[in-house]
Amino acid sequence: MLTVLTEFGATGSIAGMRPLASFPEVTAVLGPPEKSGRISDDQPWPQWFQYGDMSVEVCRCRIINRVSVRTWYESVRIPTGRPGEFHTFEAAPTCPQLSAAFSAAGVPWQRVKQTHSLPQFTIETDIAGLPGVTVAFTFTTGETPDAPPLHSAHAVEFAHECPEDSAPVPG
Ligand SMILES: [Zn+2]
8 A cells, every 4th residue: 555655645646536636537447436426416516426444526528536545444455446346454653654654755835823622633745747736645644653654644725726617528
């Protein structure tokens, strides 16, 4: 999982899922998602789509706005890049492990200023060559403050705005 997450921090991408990518191109490679739904009940878009323990949020233009990985489970399923196939990982890396892997791979990272008092903190990376996209990694400090495990990771874009006058894409 450390390798996959280091790559996620460097590129914002796992198995072809990254912010600003086209979601139809993802389904062409990975097949249909396991689950999907609306983000808000009263609007048809955006929607979320789930593959194992990864999910993406997609706007009505079928552009991926956000890619999330939940790692707080004992076992975590991440798509391999082939339809219906997953890697299963048993334990999430800790902050010292992941930050060392970023440094070794030349991926700049920084700690995010905390605006809450929850027992967690976040570090983030910027994606080289992909302005407007950051990847945030949140760690929980409750049980093992010296080696906080990764709780979740999110790649988010701030670059795309849906054109106001375009009709929703059918389908
Ligand atoms: Zn859009």
